[in-house]
Amino acid sequence: MKQASNNTPEAAAFAVTRSDGRQVRLELAGPLTYASLGPVWNACIHAVRRAQPKTLVIDARQVTTCDGAGIGFLSFLLARVKKKKFSAEIVGLRPELQAMLERFGQPSAPEPPAPPAGLGAIAALGKASAEFFADVHSQIAFFARILLTGARMAAHPWRFRWKDFFVIAELAGFRALEIVSLLGFLFGLIIAFSSAMPLRQFGVEIYVADLVAIALVRVLGPFITAVIVAGRTGSAYAAEIGTMKINNEIDALEVMNMDPVSFLVLPRVLAALLVTPLLTVMANLWGLIGSGLVIRSLGYPLVIYLSHVQSILSMTDVLVGLVKAVIFGGLVGMVGCLRGLQTQLGAGAVGIATTRAVVTAIILLVLTEGVFSVLLHFLEI
C-alpha cells in the first residue's frame, strides 16, 4: 500500500508493509511539514492502526525536511504505539532531525476527559431555582447595602463624589432628552389615534384626552422612560463597572480602603434616580402634545382638549407618576451597578453583565408596576 497526497515533489508520502504479521514497517518520504501533512496525517495513522503492529519500524531515510508538524507527527505515532504497549523505533532519521525530535517532541499532555453528562431534569430544576433565589437574595442585599451606604454618606455629604455625579447625570439625563421626547410624542400620538377610532363610534372621541392624560401620566410615561434609562444608562453602568472589574480596578479600590459602593455605585444610582422623574415629565409633556395633535385633527379646538386634560388630571396623578419614576430610576441604576460588580472573568463577561443588567431591570420594572397598580387600587389613590 502506497499513498501520496499528490504528485508534486513537495508532497509527503508513506507506505506500510507487514512482514510475518508481527513487524510493520512504515516508510515515510518527502517533507513532513505543516503544508504537506494535512492530507496524509489521518490516512497514515489509520493505515498503521489497520496493520496492527506488534513492533513498528518507522523508516525515515527518505524524509527530506521536518518542521513542528513533522515532529508532532512522529511523536504522535510513537505515543500511540506506546499506549498500546507495542514497541516502535525510528530508523534513518537525519541526526539534526533526530535532535529536534528529542528536544521538541515530548508527548503532549493527554486531552481532558469529556465533561460529565448534563444534570438530570430534576437536579437541573433544583440548581436553577437555587441560583434564582441566590440572585434575588443578592439583589436585596445589594439594595440594603446601597441604602446603608447612602445613609452614612448623608451624614458626610462633602465626601460624596459630586463631580462624578454631575457628569453621570448629564450623560444619563440631558443626553437622553431627545430620545425620551421622541418616544413620548410617538406614544401620545399612537394611543390617542388608536383609542379615538373605537370611541368615535359612540361620538365621544373627545374623551381620548382624558384617557391619554391618565394613562400617560400615571403609568406609561414613567414606564417608557424607565425602559429607555435601562437600555441607555443601566447597560452603560454594567459595562463600565464590569470592565473595571475585569481590569482589577475594583480590587484596587478595595485595597486602597475605598468602598466601591460609595465610590462608584452611589453617584450612579443617585443620578439615575434623579434624572428619571425629570425625563418622565418630558415624556409626559410630549405625549400630551402628540395626543393633542390627534384631537386637533379630529376637529376639536385645542382649548377643549386642554380643559379636559386639566379637569381629569389631579396633582395626585402627577405625583404618583413621579414617585414611580424615582423608584424605577433607582432600581435601574442599582441593577446596572450590581450586574457590573458581578462580572466574571474575561471580555465576554462584560457583554453578559450588560445583557443581564437590561433584562433584570425590565423584569423588575414590570413587577414593580404590577405591585403599584394593586396597591394604588386598594388605597384608592
Next chain:
Amino acid sequence: MRKPIIQVDNLTCGYGDTLILEKVSFDVRQGEIFVILGGSGCGKSTLLRHLIGLQSPLTGTIRILGRDITAAEGNQRKQILSSFGVSFQGGALLGSMTAVENVMLPLREHTALPADAVGWIARQKLRLVGLQGYEDYKPAQLSGGMQKRTALARAMALDPQILFLDEPSAGLDPITAAQLDELILQLSQMMGITFVIVTHELQSIFALASRAILLEKNARGIIAEGNPNDLKNDQTNPAVWRFFNRMPAAASV
C-alpha cells in the same frame, strides 16, 4: 555574513505630531537573535508595531524577506504576515478561549491538519513553554507570566521564519526566564528561526543576543549597535555604558 531578512531603511515614525523615531536604519540577518534595547518609553514597542505592519511609518521602508510590508496589500500582505509570528507585550490572548484553543487557532486557520493533529501539536507547543497541565485554563485564570508563555506558544504554532517577541521574559521568575532563553536559543539553532526580541533583562541579552540595537528617547533613534558583550565594554558613549552597567544617570533621575 548571512543575508538580511528584515531591512529597515530611514524609518521615521510617531503619533500625531510627536516623532518617536527619526531616520532609523538597520538590518536583521537570517537566523540571528536580534535584540532591541532601550529605556522604558523610548519607542521599542512602537518600532515593533511598525515591523509587523500594524502601523504605517511616516517615511521610510521596511522590507521583510525582501518585500515591503508598508506597501503590501491583499495576498502579498498575507504572505508576509504568514512568515512571522508575534507575541505581544500584554499577551493579547483571546479571553473567551482556553490556552490550548488560543494555540490551536492559527493551526486550524492555516493548515489542513486534522483535529487530532491540531490538538496534539498545540499541546506539544504549550509543553515546550512549560505549561503542561494548564492547557484548558482561560487566560484570566493564568498568571501574567503564563499568559506570556501561552502567547509565545501561539506565536510559534506554525514555526514561522521570524518570531517577534515584545518583552517575553518580563514578569517571569529567574528559572522560567532562563528556560525560556534556552528554548529561544534551541529554536534558533535547530529550526533556524530568526528572533527579534524587545527585552530589558541584561542576563537574557548576554545569553541570547547575536546583535542588539540600543534606542534612546532624546536621540529618537539608535545610539549603539553591535554584540552586547562588545557594547558592555564600550566606554566611549556614557549612555550606552550606563545601560549595560546599570548605572543611574549622573545628574537626572
